[in-house]
Amino acid sequence: MGKERNIRWGILSTAKIGVEKVIPAMQQADNCEIVAISSRSVKRAKEAADKLGIGQAVGSYEELLDLPDIDAVYNPLPNHLHVPWSIKALRAGKHVLCEKPIGLSYKEAETLLAEAERHQELKIMEAFMYRHHPRWIKVKELIQKEAIGKLQTVQSFFSYYNVDPENIRNISDIGGGSLMDIGCYCISVPRFLFDEEPKSVIGSLEEDPNLNIDRLSSGILNFPSGSATFTSGTQLAPHQKVKIFGSKGMIELSMPFNAPTDEPTYIHIQIEGKDHTTEIAPCNQFTAQGERFSQAIIEDRPVPTPFEDALKNMQVIDAIIESSISNAKITMTNL
Numbered sequence: 001m002g003k004e005r006n007i008r009w010g011i012l013s014t015a016k017i018g019v020e021k022v023i024p025a026m027q028q029a030d031n032c033e034i035v036a037i038s039s040r041s042v043k044r045a046k047e048a049a050d051k052l053g054i055g056q057a058v059g060s061y062e063e064l065l066d067l068p069d070i071d072a073v074y075n076p077l078p079n080h081l082h083v084p085w086s087i088k089a090l091r092a093g094k095h096v097l098c099e100k101p102i103g104l105s106y107k108e109a110e111t112l113l114a115e116a117e118r119h120q121e122l123k124i125m126e127a128f129m130y131r132h133h134p135r136w137i138k139v140k141e142l143i144q145k146e147a148i149g150k151l152q153t154v155q156s157f158f159s160y161y162n163v164d165p166e167n168i169r170n171i172s173d174i175g176g177g178s179l180m181d182i183g184c185y186c187i188s189v190p191r192f193l194f195d196e197e198p199k200s201v202i203g204s205l206e207e208d209p210n211l212n213i214d215r216l217s218s219g220i221l222n223f224p225s226g227s228a229t230f231t232s233g234t235q236l237a238p239h240q241k242v243k244i245f246g247s248k249g250m251i252e253l254s255m256p257f258n259a260p261t262d263e264p265t266y267i268h269i270q271i272e273g274k275d276h277t278t279e280i281a282p283c284n285q286f287t288a289q290g291e292r293f294s295q296a297i298i299e300d301r302p303v304p305t306p307f308e309d310a311l312k313n314m315q316v317i318d319a320i321i322e323s324s325i326s327n328a329k330i331t332m333t334n335l
Contacts (some may be wrong), residue, residue, distance in 0.1 A: 038063065097293050158186055
């Protein structure tokens with residue numbers, strides 16, 4: 001293991017989200033040291049390492065996992081490689097922070113759970129970075145204190161425009177599509193806020209006839225304590241918003257998932273007709289995520305978001321797909 005308050009990280013691939021967002025953010029964390037990056041091309045790995053000031057660059061994922069001076073790996077590979085390479089990382093004795101969604105299906109994710117249970121000395125967590133932003137932590141606190149009364153319903157919207165057939169988000173057999181890429185956030189949010197699992201779901205997916213991926217996804221989630229609705233789309237004007245309604249008021253969040261890092265964010269609250277705004281200081285949620293996961297390793301305590309949460313989110317994703325195919329409400333019997 002690394003020095004106290006210093007977890008040594010290796011990065012699986014030169015994926016854009018890692019190179020542009022996650023790695024620079026984690027390099028700002030007090031307890032993270034990025035020591036190596038890998039790619040299937042050593043040239044690409046070296047280019048990324050030089051750009052980011054990373055000491056080691058290797059030309060295969062296997063070689064990275066064999067490095068003895070790596071405590072943990074970040075896995076931002078395409079969705080179909082999340083489970084197999086996270087399993088390989090665990091078998092190599094590395095802690096794992098894996099991008100969302102955790103896998104292509106609940107059944108596949110269960111194989112990762114089985115491996116994690118064989119390596120209980122290692123930590124594994126799905127990288128839903130929004131949950132580590134202090135704005136969301138504050139919102140969860142407001143909900144728990146019933147600042148807007150009893151939570152009733154949550155509305156989420158997340159969209160962008162991308163029709164590039166070469167983009168991994170538009171390749172169906174590697175887990176592309178709206179639901180897997182951004183709809184998963186809209187499922188995670190109400191589960192996080194209600195702190196319970198849906199009893200049933202209804203889903204509707206519109207497929208792009210050429211790309212064969214869902215370009216527009218909508219769903220209704222029925223919880224024991226309320227409901228949630230969402231829409232996500234990959235061929236829409238870019239937009240993000242979450243609205244949270246209680247019995248006495250509502251909370252509205254702009255840019256809830258890709259919060260700016262260099263300016264304050266805001267929680268807009270309306271209670272009994274009166275508007276209030278809470279300002280949250282600038283924060284990089286990727287830095288916070290890396291710090292919190294690394295600290296869990298250092299202190300050998302549970303990670304901020306347990307792996308079971310990733311499994312349950314995946315189960316809801318599966319149900320949304322099943323509902324769209326069968327044109328029927330799906331009862332969540334196993335949650």
